[in-house]
Amino acid sequence: MTTTDTPPPVLSVEAASKRFTLHLRDGLQLPVLQDVSLQVRSGECLALVGPSGRGKSTLLKCLHGSYGLESGALWLTQADGRRVDLARAAPRTVLALRRREIGYVSQFLRALPRQSALDLVAERLLEADPSPPQPDADPLDDGPHEAALGAARAQAGALLARLNLPEGLWGLPPATFSGGEQQRVNIARGFAVPARLLLLDEPTASLDAGNRRVVIELIREAKARGSAIVGIFHDEEVRDAVADRRYHFH
Numbered sequence: 115m116t117t118t119d120t121p122p123p124v125l126s127v128e129a130a131s132k133r134f135t136l137h138l139r140d141g142l143q144l145p146v147l148q149d150v151s152l153q154v155r156s157g158e159c160l161a162l163v164g165p166s167g168r169g170k171s172t173l174l175k176c177l178h179g180s181y182g183l184e185s186g187a188l189w190l191t192q193a194d195g196r197r198v199d200l201a202r203a204a205p206r207t208v209l210a211l212r213r214r215e216i217g218y219v220s221q222f223l224r225a226l227p228r229q230s231a232l233d234l235v236a237e238r239l240l241e242a243d244p245s246p247p248q249p250d251a252d253p254l255d256d257g258p259h260e261a262a263l264g265a266a267r268a269q270a271g272a273l274l275a276r277l278n279l280p281e282g283l284w285g286l287p288p289a290t291f292s293g294g295e296q297q298r299v300n301i302a303r304g305f306a307v308p309a310r311l312l313l314l315d316e317p318t319a320s321l322d323a324g325n326r327r328v329v330i331e332l333i334r335e336a337k338a339r340g341s342a343i344v345g346i347f348h349d350e351e352v353r354d355a356v357a358d359r360r361y362h363f364h
């Protein structure tokens with residue numbers, strides 16, 4: 115904590131720079147992020163805006179721990195006040211942060227083959243809150259796991275229903291779903307667990323007006339719970355409805 119009453123920002127990006135090296139083109143260097151600095155506080159939504167190809171999605175992937183940086187830092191202040199640089203955190207740390215602190219709605223749904231839409235969302239809830247093993251638990255007794263799975267499925271179903279995904283689809287793997295149906299499963303997964311830092315990459319791109327409104331409500335609820343949100347919203351109506359500030363990529 116700082117000495118003032120204001121808590122530190124949840125996210126502080128300091129002079130972040132990144133380039134891609136294109137090995138198939140003789141190592142051509144493609145600078146994508148150049149000296150990006152921004153901060154996002156709890157309860158605030160920052161919209162990344164700017165022309166296509168300027169590095170908005172790349173910044174979200176860096177914040178999700180998928181890419182490192184050439185220079186600069188991506189400081190996340192955790193719930194206990196400790197700071198971690200997402201650009202340099204160890205893979206184990208990144209995975210632990212993804213389970214509990216960082217939510218991400220990517221542009222495309224990544225699902226395991228044969229896993230149902232309902233379990234894809236329920237799994238997100240279970241991995242964020244694994245029940246601690248009881249010292250005297252019978253290792254052959256599936257009861258506690260079944261109970262936790264049942265509760266997670268109930269919560270996942272409520273979210274899918276809110277996003278108007280027909281119940282007939284819940285038990286099916288989403289691989290054959292339409293773009294908008296897949297996007298709604300992705301959104302349910304991203305919003306299932308309250309995230310300290312929530313990353314949204316065009317969450318409404320394939321949605322109709324009714325479902326766009328649901329996503330706006332979900333984003334507002336996440337802000338009210340204290341999430342710091344960084345999002346890309348090409349839909350200006352959605353952006354105006356949720357963004358407190360904008361960061362311009364030139």
Ligand SMILES: Nc1ncnc2c1ncn2[C@@H]1O[C@H](COP(=O)(O)OP(=O)(O)OP(=O)(O)O)[C@@H](O)[C@H]1O
Binds near residue numbers: 167172
């Ligand atoms: N893994 C990668 N390897 C090489 N180049 C990449 C990679 N990922 C992105 N790029 C390039 O980096 C640039 C920035 O891409 P990025 O997807 O971040 O842009 P964006 O601002 O999100 O664009 P859009 O608004 O169209 O989604 C693009 O020129 C893209 O081709």
